[in-house]
Amino acid sequence: MGNKNKMGLLAKQKAAGWLFLLLASAMIVVMSFYPMVRALITSFKTGSSANLQWADPLIYNYKRMFQDKMFMRSVGNTFLYLIIQVPIMLILAILLAQLLNNKDLKFKGLFRTCIFLPCAVSLVSYALIFRTIFATQGLINIILMKIGIISEGINWLGTTSTARIVIIIALIWRWTGYNMVFYLAGLQNIEYSVYEAAKIDGANGWKTFWYVTVPLLRPVIIMTFIMSINGTLQLFDESVNLTNGGPANTTITMSHYIYNNSFGQGVANFGYASAMSFFVFILVAILAAINLKVGDTRD
Amino acid sequence: MKRKALSIFLASAMSLSLLAGCGGAADTAATTTDAGQADAPAATEAAAPTADVASEGEHELSVYAWDKNFNIPALEAAEKAYQTVDPEFKLNIVEQSASSDVENAITLAASSGDYSQLPDIVLFQDHYIQNYVTNYPDAWMDLEDAGIDWSDFGAEKLSYSTVGGKHYGAPVDNGTSVFAYRTDVLEECGYTIDDVTGITWDEWLEIGRVVKEKTGKYLVSMDHNGDDLPYMMMQAEGQSQWKDGEPNFVNNDTLKQILEVIITGAKDGVIYLCNDWSEYTDTSIIGDQVAGVFNGNWIIPTMEQVSENSGKWAITTAPTLSGKEGYAANGGSSLYVTGNCSKPELAKAFLAYTFGGGEGAMATYDDALRNGGVITCCISASKSSVYQEGVDFFNGQSIYSDIVAMGANVPVVEQNDYHYTARTQIQAAITNVINGSDLETELKNAEDQVRFEMGL
Numbered sequence: 001m002g003n004k005n006k007m008g009l010l011a012k013q014k015a016a017g018w019l020f021l022l023l024a025s026a027m028i029v030v031m032s033f034y035p036m037v038r039a040l041i042t043s044f045k046t047g048s049s050a051n052l053q054w055a056d057p058l059i060y061n062y063k064r065m066f067q068d069k070m071f072m073r074s075v076g077n078t079f080l081y082l083i084i085q086v087p088i089m090l091i092l093a094i095l096l097a098q099l100l101n102n103k104d105l106k107f108k109g110l111f112r113t114c115i116f117l118p119c120a121v122s123l124v125s126y127a128l129i130f131r132t133i134f135a136t137q138g139l140i141n142i143i144l145m146k147i148g149i150i151s152e153g154i155n156w157l158g159t160t161s162t163a164r165i166v167i168i169i170a171l172i173w174r175w176t177g178y179n180m181v182f183y184l185a186g187l188q189n190i191e192y193s194v195y196e197a198a199k200i201d202g203a204n205g206w207k208t209f210w211y212v213t214v215p216l217l218r219p220v221i222i223m224t225f226i227m228s229i230n231g232t233l234q235l236f237d238e239s240v241n242l243t244n245g246g247p248a249n250t251t252i253t254m255s256h257y258i259y260n261n262s263f264g265q266g267v268a269n270f271g272y273a274s275a276m277s278f279f280v281f282i283l284v285a286i287l288a289a290i291n292l293k294v295g296d297t298r299d
Numbered sequence: 300m301k302r303k304a305l306s307i308f309l310a311s312a313m314s315l316s317l318l319a320g321c322g323g324a325a326d327t328a329a330t331t332t333d334a335g336q337a338d339a340p341a342a343t344e345a346a347a348p349t350a351d352v353a354s355e356g357e358h359e360l361s362v363y364a365w366d367k368n369f370n371i372p373a374l375e376a377a378e379k380a381y382q383t384v385d386p387e388f389k390l391n392i393v394e395q396s397a398s399s400d401v402e403n404a405i406t407l408a409a410s411s412g413d414y415s416q417l418p419d420i421v422l423f424q425d426h427y428i429q430n431y432v433t434n435y436p437d438a439w440m441d442l443e444d445a446g447i448d449w450s451d452f453g454a455e456k457l458s459y460s461t462v463g464g465k466h467y468g469a470p471v472d473n474g475t476s477v478f479a480y481r482t483d484v485l486e487e488c489g490y491t492i493d494d495v496t497g498i499t500w501d502e503w504l505e506i507g508r509v510v511k512e513k514t515g516k517y518l519v520s521m522d523h524n525g526d527d528l529p530y531m532m533m534q535a536e537g538q539s540q541w542k543d544g545e546p547n548f549v550n551n552d553t554l555k556q557i558l559e560v561i562i563t564g565a566k567d568g569v570i571y572l573c574n575d576w577s578e579y580t581d582t583s584i585i586g587d588q589v590a591g592v593f594n595g596n597w598i599i600p601t602m603e604q605v606s607e608n609s610g611k612w613a614i615t616t617a618p619t620l621s622g623k624e625g626y627a628a629n630g631g632s633s634l635y636v637t638g639n640c641s642k643p644e645l646a647k648a649f650l651a652y653t654f655g656g657g658e659g660a661m662a663t664y665d666d667a668l669r670n671g672g673v674i675t676c677c678i679s680a681s682k683s684s685v686y687q688e689g690v691d692f693f694n695g696q697s698i699y700s701d702i703v704a705m706g707a708n709v710p711v712v713e714q715n716d717y718h719y720t721a722r723t724q725i726q727a728a729i730t731n732v733i734n735g736s737d738l739e740t741e742l743k744n745a746e747d748q749v750r751f752e753m754g755l
Contacts, residue, residue: 048434049410069748131575137582157574158523159734244524244575248727263399268406268434 043274052271061275070249071276074257077164077250082232085168090224093176094217097183098209112184116177123174127241130170131157160250163243167251170238175231179224186220187213222295229287233280254280349404350393350418352641358387360646361418362634363404365395366671369597370422370632373471373673376666380659381649388649391418398424398632402431408639409435417639419646425459425474425631430716432462440636441465445647447655455709456676460633467635469650471667473676474595474631475706476531476617479602481516482694483611484590488513495591496615499622500532500560507569516590519564520583523572526726527594527629530718532557535617535625539713540721545755548725548746555738556620558725562732572729593617595629596702600672603692610694614701626708631676656680674699676706717753724748 007015043061045052055061065071099105100112118126133139134156141153156162190213198208214221236255239245245252245260252260254276262273350361364370371392378390395401401421408414414437423431432439443465449457452470460468482492488509495506507518521528533540538553540546548554564570571589573579580601583589592602602612617625634654636646653663656677664680667673675681681703689695715721724745731741 049406050412050435050437068751069744070752135574135578135582137578137586155574158572158730246524246574246730248730249723263403263406268410270410 039274039277042270043278045271046269047271049268049270055271061272062279064272065276065279070252071254071257073249074252074254078233078235078253080164081168081171081235081253082229085171086225086228086232088168089172089176090179090221090228092172093179093224094183094214094221096176097180097187098213100180101184101187112181115180118174118176119178121174123237124241126174127170127238130166130173131242134166157243158247160247163247163251167238167242170242171232171235175228179228182220182224183217186217190216218295222291225295226288226291229291230284233284233287349416350391352417352419352639353415355391355419355641356387356389357642358385358645359389359391360420360642360649361391361393362420362422363393363395363401363418364422365398365401367394368600369671369673370471372671373663373667374422376670377649377653377659377663379666380653380662383659383662384652390649393418398422402427405431405435405438405637409438414438414637414639417637419640419642420634420636420650422471422632423468423635425456425468425633426714426718428460428468428633428635429462429714432467433716438638439467440638440640440643441467442469442636442647442650442655445469445651445655447651447657451656451677451679453676453678453706453709455628455711456631456633456706458711458714459631460635468633469635469654470631470633470676471654471673472597472631473674473702473706474597474628475674475676475702475709476535476594476627476629477592477596477599477614477698477702477705478519478617479592479599479612479614479693481590481608481611482613484510484514484516492613492615495618497622497624498618500557500618500620502622503618504560504564504567504569507564508567510590511568514590516588517571517583518569518589519591519593520571520573520579520589521593522576522579523726523730524575526572526722526729528561528570529554529557529725529729530722531593531617531627531629532560532625534627534710534712535619536621537710537712540725541713541715543713544715546715546717546721546746546749546753548742548749549739553620555742558729558732558738558742560620561729562738565729565733572733595631596674597630597672599698609692612693613696614693614698616705626705626710628706628709668699674702676703678703678707717749720752721745721749 042052044055044058046055046060047053057063096115100108100115102108105111135141136153136155136158138156140156141150144150145153154162156166194212194216195208198212203211234255235253236259239251239253239256240259243251245256258273258276258280261269261276350363352361355361362374364374371394374390374392378388378392381388381390395404401423404417405421405423408417417438447466447469449466453473453475456470456473457466460466460470478495480492480495485491485495488506490506490509495503498506503518510516510518519528530540533554536553536557538551540548540551540554542551561570565572571583573583584592584598584601585604587605587608592598602608617627619625634650636643636650640646651657652659654660654677656679660675660677660680661683664673664675664677665683665685667675668685681700686699686703687697688699689697690699728738728741728745732738
């Protein structure tokens with residue numbers, strides 16, 4: 001009777017939980033969802049950013065991007081990076097993780113730190129360093145010339161194919177260690193007894209890896225895949241700082257082109273830039289959905 | 300199934316929230332993209348210093364500028380000069396890290412409709428201003444009633460800052476192009492500076508091949524990522540890439556001939572097309588790989604960094620297709636009064652008195668030249684004795700008065716808001732032709748893309 005107005009312990013805890021959740025949710029709504037909705041509205045507008053007007057027809061910006069050869073080229077470039085770089089990087093990461101998970105390995109901590117270290121480097125500075133070492137008078141050319149493999153410096157960043165290769169090498173260098181850490185964490189969750197059982201059943205190293213490790217790592221692999229796809233589709237710093245989209249715009253990425261349309265080249269075309277952003281969003285959502293579907297073994 | 304739907308939703312929500320930053324509304328422009336990926340140029344402007352116009356004194360003006368070795372000394376010189384008429388006058392110079400910071404500040408202010416963060420005056424790049432005045436008319440005040448005698452300036456310089464027949468900008472530096480040659484290298488190959496003055500591009504290419512063969516040096520280099528060679532060469536011919544506000548590439552014989560010169564030069568090792576700006580300045584010019592430099596005269600301080608080449612350089616005009624002396628201009632900036640200026644009378648009087656060729660002009664420009672190497676395009680100010688002095692680095696040649704004289708000859712050619720779009724497409728065409736494509740096709744592609752971006 002006396003404690004009719006008091007909340008029970010459980011109810012109190014629940015209320016506290018909702019309170020914490022509310023603050024965080026409010027922040028996300030204000031800082032993320034509201035700008036998203038505004039961006040969607042902006043994507044239906046056109047004209048100078050000081051005086052945006054509704055586009056006629058409303059989907060004008062969306063129609064425009066499919067006629068835009070530059071944008072289509074940037075989509076192509078981005079997918080090229082995605083298809084080549086993501087598998088190489090993830091396979092390397094999983095192999096490195098497997099190596100570094102070896103119980104008998106000495107200086108494990110040192111190796112792990114070394115491989116993860118590239119992730120601690122700022123994106124802009126590492127891109128600038130890659131640009132310097134792959135310059136026509138840069139380190140790579142000097143080494144190759146000293147060894148005698150080439151007689152004249154290769155214009156790495158001035159030729160389409162080599163410039164793309166440089167970007168892919170840079171990406172692999174930067175992000176492999178990052179993904180490796182997830183695999184390492186995943187591997188440590190696998191009980192050693194599972195491996196022992198495999199050994200008793202007569203599985204060799206490769207079979208153990210393929211039939212035991214990979215299936216057990218599946219959730220982590222899916223997560224790194226989605227993150228890598230998402231990251232590659234939004235590739236920006238490397239394109240801007242390493243090649244500046246060149247030569248002849250053959251290495252420009254979608255985000256770089258979107259940036260050029262909003263800030264990069266003086267013309268602030270926010271409507272069009274927002275529309276292209278939503279195109280990227282739809283791409284990411286579709287790819288993530290496919291990934292989840294493929295990765296799901298429950299049904 | 301429900302869980303899967305939820306996870307798809309969450310995955311897409313996550314990616315969208317990351318996305319909103321990179322292209323969305325102006326207020327989210329500085330948001331990060333991927334896990335920890337940020338540091339886009341846009342992100343830096345939050346840290347850029349801003350002006351506070353509202354709390355300024357009555358004799359105080361604020362201005363944005365970006366180069367403490369070049370245009371900031373010029374502004375300090377102007378402040379000092381104006382203090383002779385207004386002893387209490389104070390110019391609050393807010394240094395920005397690059398010219399693009401000023402452009403982004405205008406874009407942000409205009410897009411949000413809140414001009415209160417802008418200073419009274421901004422220094423602005425000539426090639427960009429037309430676009431910004433057209434797109435953001437409220438961000439600017441014209442200088443029609445400032446009492447500046449416009450006939451005292453080179454017509455070419457004013458053609459950038461005049462929009463819709465109204466003068467908006469007070470010119471600061473002179474963008475006149477110089478073609479500088481290493482006289483010792485030329486001599487080694489049997490040429491003098493007169494042999495490269497007033498020649499055709501074909502003759503120039505011939506000399507370049509000899510120089511390359513005998514000394515291994517290129518006769519000119521250019522940052523091919525922001526390639527200004529086509530523009531400057533076209534201007535020296537008195538021609539434009541534009542015709543009646545539309546790109547004129549495909550049916551432009553002058554442009555084709557000029558691009559062929561660049562392509563031949565690049566293939567024959569006469570022209571060094573660098574991949575980026577630092578390769579242009581550090582490797583080609585400071586790295587002593589070139590026997591010639593062709594650019595706006597603001598490139599001179601870069602050349603002067605190689606002190607052992609002092610006395611070996613000389614300046615002349617550019618070759619042309621016909622062999623007459625070619626005059627061109629590239630770069631340069633002017634001062635503009637913003638829509639946020641609370642004391643337009645003071646701002647205009649200050650600009651007219653100093654950079655605008657008023658009584659303080661000579662004092663301003665003399666100090667600007669001494670302290671920052673800023674060369675005026677104000678004809679009366681260039682009569683000062685400082686301008687007649689010889690420069691040791693150029694073997695005693697009085698390059699400043701020479702440059703002002705050359706500036707008066709630069710032909711006015713049609714300009715366009717989409718100058719940089721055209722530049723990007725033309726340089727892509729050059730790259731593709733060098734890599735084996737055909738010039739006609741590439742020019743067609745370039746023109747189509749420029750037309751597309753212009754919405755034509």
